[in-house]
Amino acid sequence: MNLTLHIWRQKNASDPGRMVRYEAKNVNADMSFLEMLDVLNEELTLKGEDPVAFDSDCREGICGMCGFMINGVAHGPQRGTTVCQLHMRRFKEGDQLHLEPWRARAFPVIKDLVVDRSAFDRIIQAGGFISVSTGSAPDGNAILVPKPAADLAMDAAACIGCGACVAACPNAAAALFTGAKITHLAKLPQGQPERYQRVLGMVAQARQDLFGSCTNIGECEAVCPKAIPLDVIAGMNRDFIKASWERREEVIEKGAG
Amino acid sequence: MQLDSRIPSGPIEKAWDKARFEMKLVNPANKRKYSVIVVGSGLAGASASASLAELGYNVKCFCFQDSPRRAHSIAAQGGINAAKNYQNDGDSIYRLFYDTVKGGDFRAREANVYRLAQISVNIIDQCVAQGVPFAREYGGTLANRSFGGAQVSRTFYARGQTGQQLLLGAYQALERQVASGKVKMLARTEMLGLAVIDGRARGIVTRDLITGKVESHVADAVVLASGGYGNVYYLSTNAKGSNCTAIWRAHKRGAAFANPCFTQIHPTCIPVSGEYQSKLTLMSESLRNDGRIWVPKKKGDKRTPEQIPDAERDYYLERRYPSFGNLVPRDVASRNAKAVCDEGRGVGETGLGVYLDFSDAIQRLGADGIRERYGNLFEMYERITGEDPYRVPMRIFPAIHYTMGGLWVDYHLMSTIPGLFVIGEANFSDHGANRLGASALMQGLADGYFILPYTLGNYLAGAKLEKVDTAHAEFRSVENEVNAMTRRLLSIRGKRTVSSFHRELGKTLWEDCGMSRNRASLEGAIRKIRVLREEFWGNADVLGGGEELNQALEHAGRVADFLELGELLAIDALQRDESCGGHFREEHQTPDGEALRDDERFCYAAAWEYAGAGGQPVLNKEPLKFEYVPPTQRSYK
Numbered sequence: 001m002n003l004t005l006h007i008w009r010q011k012n013a014s015d016p017g018r019m020v021r022y023e024a025k026n027v028n029a030d031m032s033f034l035e036m037l038d039v040l041n042e043e044l045t046l047k048g049e050d051p052v053a054f055d056s057d058c059r060e061g062i063c064g065m066c067g068f069m070i071n072g073v074a075h076g077p078q079r080g081t082t083v084c085q086l087h088m089r090r091f092k093e094g095d096q097l098h099l100e101p102w103r104a105r106a107f108p109v110i111k112d113l114v115v116d117r118s119a120f121d122r123i124i125q126a127g128g129f130i131s132v133s134t135g136s137a138p139d140g141n142a143i144l145v146p147k148p149a150a151d152l153a154m155d156a157a158a159c160i161g162c163g164a165c166v167a168a169c170p171n172a173a174a175a176l177f178t179g180a181k182i183t184h185l186a187k188l189p190q191g192q193p194e195r196y197q198r199v200l201g202m203v204a205q206a207r208q209d210l211f212g213s214c215t216n217i218g219e220c221e222a223v224c225p226k227a228i229p230l231d232v233i234a235g236m237n238r239d240f241i242k243a244s245w246e247r248r249e250e251v252i253e254k255g256a257g
Numbered sequence: 258m259q260l261d262s263r264i265p266s267g268p269i270e271k272a273w274d275k276a277r278f279e280m281k282l283v284n285p286a287n288k289r290k291y292s293v294i295v296v297g298s299g300l301a302g303a304s305a306s307a308s309l310a311e312l313g314y315n316v317k318c319f320c321f322q323d324s325p326r327r328a329h330s331i332a333a334q335g336g337i338n339a340a341k342n343y344q345n346d347g348d349s350i351y352r353l354f355y356d357t358v359k360g361g362d363f364r365a366r367e368a369n370v371y372r373l374a375q376i377s378v379n380i381i382d383q384c385v386a387q388g389v390p391f392a393r394e395y396g397g398t399l400a401n402r403s404f405g406g407a408q409v410s411r412t413f414y415a416r417g418q419t420g421q422q423l424l425l426g427a428y429q430a431l432e433r434q435v436a437s438g439k440v441k442m443l444a445r446t447e448m449l450g451l452a453v454i455d456g457r458a459r460g461i462v463t464r465d466l467i468t469g470k471v472e473s474h475v476a477d478a479v480v481l482a483s484g485g486y487g488n489v490y491y492l493s494t495n496a497k498g499s500n501c502t503a504i505w506r507a508h509k510r511g512a513a514f515a516n517p518c519f520t521q522i523h524p525t526c527i528p529v530s531g532e533y534q535s536k537l538t539l540m541s542e543s544l545r546n547d548g549r550i551w552v553p554k555k556k557g558d559k560r561t562p563e564q565i566p567d568a569e570r571d572y573y574l575e576r577r578y579p580s581f582g583n584l585v586p587r588d589v590a591s592r593n594a595k596a597v598c599d600e601g602r603g604v605g606e607t608g609l610g611v612y613l614d615f616s617d618a619i620q621r622l623g624a625d626g627i628r629e630r631y632g633n634l635f636e637m638y639e640r641i642t643g644e645d646p647y648r649v650p651m652r653i654f655p656a657i658h659y660t661m662g663g664l665w666v667d668y669h670l671m672s673t674i675p676g677l678f679v680i681g682e683a684n685f686s687d688h689g690a691n692r693l694g695a696s697a698l699m700q701g702l703a704d705g706y707f708i709l710p711y712t713l714g715n716y717l718a719g720a721k722l723e724k725v726d727t728a729h730a731e732f733r734s735v736e737n738e739v740n741a742m743t744r745r746l747l748s749i750r751g752k753r754t755v756s757s758f759h760r761e762l763g764k765t766l767w768e769d770c771g772m773s774r775n776r777a778s779l780e781g782a783i784r785k786i787r788v789l790r791e792e793f794w795g796n797a798d799v800l801g802g803g804e805e806l807n808q809a810l811e812h813a814g815r816v817a818d819f820l821e822l823g824e825l826l827a828i829d830a831l832q833r834d835e836s837c838g839g840h841f842r843e844e845h846q847t848p849d850g851e852a853l854r855d856d857e858r859f860c861y862a863a864a865w866e867y868a869g870a871g872g873q874p875v876l877n878k879e880p881l882k883f884e885y886v887p888p889t890q891r892s893y894k
Contacts, residue, residue, distance in 0.1 A: 031530075111467075121324050134308040134710065140343075140391075
């Protein structure tokens with residue numbers, strides 16, 4: 001099939017950037033979307049033009065490195081799928097595809113479709129862990145975890161940190177990402193000692209990194225390649241309210257809430 | 258070169274205790290005076306960085322991805338082994354040790370493997386405490402499954418995402434230390450050179466992948482945790498970015514490279530669909546529990562699978578291995594798939610594939626029964642191929658999955674360069690000639706959480722380290738080398754893309770040094786790789802500049818290293834004139850076509866020394882002794 005691509009080209013962080021049109025000829029339906037771009041890049045290279053920069057690594061939908069907007073939808077039209085797993089049979093002859101990087105203040109563009117998502121790491125640094133140093137763990141079966149709790153924790157822990165939720169959100173909120181980690185750890189007995197301090201720290205950090213606020217729109221859930229449910233945001237909000245009351249002093253200090 | 262493996266004397270059960278007791282300690286107040294560089298942030302690198310920082314060392318951790326959480330450990334599906342014996346089914350540390358040595362086809366060091374089995378139990382405890390959501394029984398205890406043909410259920414798992422969950426546990430521990438200021442994390446930064454001062458590793462030279470800035474970093478010790486080199490084959494189950502650059506550049510500065518020809522091929526991957534293919538996707542081995550593998554009896558049979566009646570199908574594994582059938586080990590299943598395809602009986606458009614058919618299982622268990630067991634895998638298969646495996650048999654083909662070879666390390670995980678430690682898949686130590694399922698995660702975490710923090714401290718306490726900084730001439734010289742290579746790559750301006758060289762290298766190695774190898778094919782591979790390398794330096798096309806985000810330049814540097822490593826891989830395979838584990842030399846097989854070891858001549862680890870560009874690498878041998886697990890011939894008939 002033949003497609004027309006309109007791709008965001010931006011040389012570096014200070015370049016204003018613009019859309020550039022490319023023709024993708026003889027695209028094989030069995031290619032992944034990124035393989036289609038690989039072929040385009042080979043052609044551009046041979047013509048002496050700068051290839052399109054995009055992030056990817058595992059190419060099996062688990063590392064979370066890839067991702068951009070296709071016609072305004074994060075990771076493109078197939079639900080529960082990252083762009084590396086999206087295949088060209090989903091498109092048809094003559095399609096016009098607009099490719100743009102994640103757009104959010106907290107994710108500045110580095111080049112073309114590549115953005116800086118280090119703000120996600122900072123949210124984890126603000127409490128997205130259990131403080132247990134190597135060597136100080138009790139036996140694995142010493143603390144029993146009910147199966148339903150383990151399953152719910154796993155549902156939330158499946159987040160790959162790709163940033164699609166932020167890109168899809170009109171407020172550019174990081175609520176699904178932050179809520180997923182908070183829920184994962186809050187469901188487990190091991191996560192209890194730091195539960196409320198964690199939610200306060202992570203929410204405050206998300207604000208500081210210029211993510212917006214959640215207004216329950218639900219775009220994030222719709223584009224999430226791992227189908228993380230909106231419930232994780234509700235869980236985060238519940239814990240946040242509780243923590244804000246019980247630890248008012250800290251909240252005032254940190255400026256969250 | 259002297260290879261001193263530093264294996265503690267005395268009974269193997271006490272070896273690690275003895276070694277730990279004999280190790281020198283660094284006074285808690287002095288730990289903060291030391292700095293350590295860790296290259297790579299996968300299971301090994303993240304766990305090591307976090308653990309060293311918890312002890313008080315100052316750590317700088319580097320990764321080429323945008324976040325340490327992307328490292329390819331994240332893609333591991335199956336699980337992690339541990340000798341917990343929670344199932345009361347007869348498992349023990351000794352049994353896990355025994356299975357691993359035997360599975361490695363008697364080419365691993367016994368003492369290392371024993372220690373790995375001992376530590377396996379601590380890993381599970383640590384990960385549970387971190388909040389890794391392992392699968393649970395209804396009573397709340399940890400669940401186990403049997404994996405990769407093991408006779409006991411010792412594999413712990415988190416759905417099909419065990420690697421992801423273990424890595425996120427280590428990543429979170431690492432981020433906690435970043436927050437505390439003990440770890441400085443440098444993402445999107447690639448190591449391009451190793452600085453060796455007075456015979457000791459004292460730092461690295463890196464390139465900032467966004468600005469192109471080349472920079473020196475000094476430390477008291479350097480740890481490489483940069484993963485395996487499977488991408489030398491171009492197509493593999495590794496991530497696109499996985500590369501050998503860190504270990505290869507260290508090799509060129511004097512670290513011996515051991516057993517590069519020990520590569521693992523996984524039998525159940527989705528076949529290649531065309532030239533544009535960028536990587537291969539693994540389908541869990543568990544599918545072979547219910548799927549039946551077959552090809553048409555007739556060569557070049559172009560009928561669709563449902564048009565081929567049962568009598569005209571060849572269920573070749575069931576025919577050749579009546580007792581193990583479709584469950585033969587990875588290397589045997591892979592070689593047989595290649596053999597039937599070589600005969601012209603392969604299926605699919607390319608003829609490089611065999612059917613994995615679930616129709617009998619669906620009849621027996623119903624579609625719902627199959628969905629319950631393999632639903633997510635079937636979905637993944639359909640997403641990639643566009644075919645519904647509930648109706649049409651899956652097509653599978655073997656692919657490169659893991660590399661057992663790597664930089665040579667002693668019992669302390671230190672390479673032949675003092676102060677340079679190598680952990681995880683990047684080293685060669687524990688899996689011999691073949692790795693068992695669910696053992697890679699175990700090794701990466703054992704090295705990072707529980708071995709390196711002791712052995713590195715011992716090194717620091719015993720070494721008399723001069724104070725050096727990045728103004729030292731050695732750093733200038735390595736920086737100059739790195740800059741010269743960048744300039745050279747950017748100035749070729751030839752007519753072929755870097756990817757096309759990478760593809761051709763991969764194809765050569767896959768055909769001549771893949772699932773099976775022989776003298777002639779290996780000699781041919783060495784010749785072809787030399788020619789290709791020459792062409793690369795005269796005809797590769799790398800656009801753009803060195804002072805910006807330039808993904809083509811990154812790739813070019815990695816491919817340049819693969820073009821050198823590929824040759825060493827073939828040289829090692831040629832030298833090892835026996836078959837063992839994943840290394841199958843066609844000249845050495847039993848009458849049944851099984852791998853035939855030669856313990857008289859080849860019971861050693863081959864540690865290669867770099868001899869300069871164009872020089873013949875020098876072979877050093879570390880003899881392997883088997884005092885606890887007597888070598889035997891494997892049979893699956």
